[in-house]
Amino acid sequence: MSTYLRAREISQEPVVTLAGEDVARVKDVVFDPMRGSITCFTLSGRGLLAGPLKRALLWKKVHALGPDAVMIRDESSLEEDDEAARERIEAPGGGSVIGARVMTEEGTALGTVNDVIIETSGTPKVIGYEVGPATRTDRTVFLPVIKPKSVSGEMMVVPAATADFTAGDPAGLPAAAEGLRRRLEQEA
Amino acid sequence: MLFSTAQGRTVIALSTAERLGTIAACTLAPSPAHISSLHLRTRGRHGHIMLWKNVQSFGEDAVTIRSAEGLKPEKELESTEEAHKSHDPLGKRVLTESGESMGIVEDIDFDEKDGSLRALLTTEGKVPGDRLMGVGSYAVVVQRPE
Numbered sequence: 001m002s003t004y005l006r007a008r009e010i011s012q013e014p015v016v017t018l019a020g021e022d023v024a025r026v027k028d029v030v031f032d033p034m035r036g037s038i039t040c041f042t043l044s045g046r047g048l049l050a051g052p053l054k055r056a057l058l059w060k061k062v063h064a065l066g067p068d069a070v071m072i073r074d075e076s077s078l079e080e081d082d083e084a085a086r087e088r089i090e091a092p093g094g095g096s097v098i099g100a101r102v103m104t105e106e107g108t109a110l111g112t113v114n115d116v117i118i119e120t121s122g123t124p125k126v127i128g129y130e131v132g133p134a135t136r137t138d139r140t141v142f143l144p145v146i147k148p149k150s151v152s153g154e155m156m157v158v159p160a161a162t163a164d165f166t167a168g169d170p171a172g173l174p175a176a177a178e179g180l181r182r183r184l185e186q187e188a
Numbered sequence: 189m190l191f192s193t194a195q196g197r198t199v200i201a202l203s204t205a206e207r208l209g210t211i212a213a214c215t216l217a218p219s220p221a222h223i224s225s226l227h228l229r230t231r232g233r234h235g236h237i238m239l240w241k242n243v244q245s246f247g248e249d250a251v252t253i254r255s256a257e258g259l260k261p262e263k264e265l266e267s268t269e270e271a272h273k274s275h276d277p278l279g280k281r282v283l284t285e286s287g288e289s290m291g292i293v294e295d296i297d298f299d300e301k302d303g304s305l306r307a308l309l310t311t312e313g314k315v316p317g318d319r320l321m322g323v324g325s326y327a328v329v330v331q332r333p334e
């Protein structure tokens with residue numbers, strides 16, 4: 001069974017040890033948009049009014065990412081500081097894909113990234129983006145993203161064919177991604 | 189036996205034939221899953237805890253222990269100890285180790301002879317006791333069903 005999570009849903013999720021203690025709350029999910037993987041989480045303290053927690057949670061230390069909690073083995077799974085997270089956020093496009101404009105190589109704006117869709121069966125993978133209304137189409141679509149050409153804090157450049165493989169909901173993304181992959185292979 | 193039927197049962201010290209209090213709550217520990225301690229409502233403002241190993245017999249009308257020496261005031265417990273009330277499962281949310289919510293613990297089914305946990309009874313069904321991974325202040329963590 002495939003389950004889809006949105007990056008916005010993951011932020012605010014509690015970080016819970018296998019012993020049942022909540023040690024933090026997810027603040028932001030940090031992505032590597034070029035690889036489509038999650039690299040780490042930035043954290044805030046427990047409780048809704050708690051401030052940022054200066055400790056990062058690296059993806060490799062995560063036991064499981066679920067719809068209701070991020071599970072870790074124990075508190076030592078957290079990094080001592082947030083150095084690691086900061087490095088990754090400062091990498092090109094790191095952390096801040098939400099709000100970036102999606103542009104094809106040919107210069108057509110497809111919209112703005114509203115949310116990141118993550119598939120969580122097995123190793124979580126970014127399978128696409130929820131993209132808000134572009135100037136012309138005026139509706140929210142889901143774009144499969146395989147191999148973006150380049151990413152910066154403000155823009156993500158994707159192959160032109162991406163525009164032909166949008167999906168109406170997250171469940172349609174794998175099929176859309178498969179179609180896009182074939183097209184890109186043909187073009188290559 | 190369901191813990192809800194054990195709640196309120198009198199605890200008696202055999203050496204002095206004294207009523208020490210009544211059972212109010214319990215704590216669980218994993219591997220193997222068992223009741224690690226019983227929390228007693230006693231006279232006075234604070235409750236007492238008793239490790240399961242002090243239980244002599246879990247009878248129909250009363251629970252017997254050898255002497256009152258096995259009792260410890262609840263407030264003297266460190267939060268790192270197994271018997272600390274943060275390990276009380278009742279009313280707590282259940283999470284699978286993959287981070288999925290599985291309801292709230294309503295009751296537990298245990299073996300009154302050795303304190304082993306048979307099952308957690310949750311708002312979403314029964315979870316076999318051997319799936320218990322940990323009970324913390326936030327949640328009861330269980331292994332995912334096969």
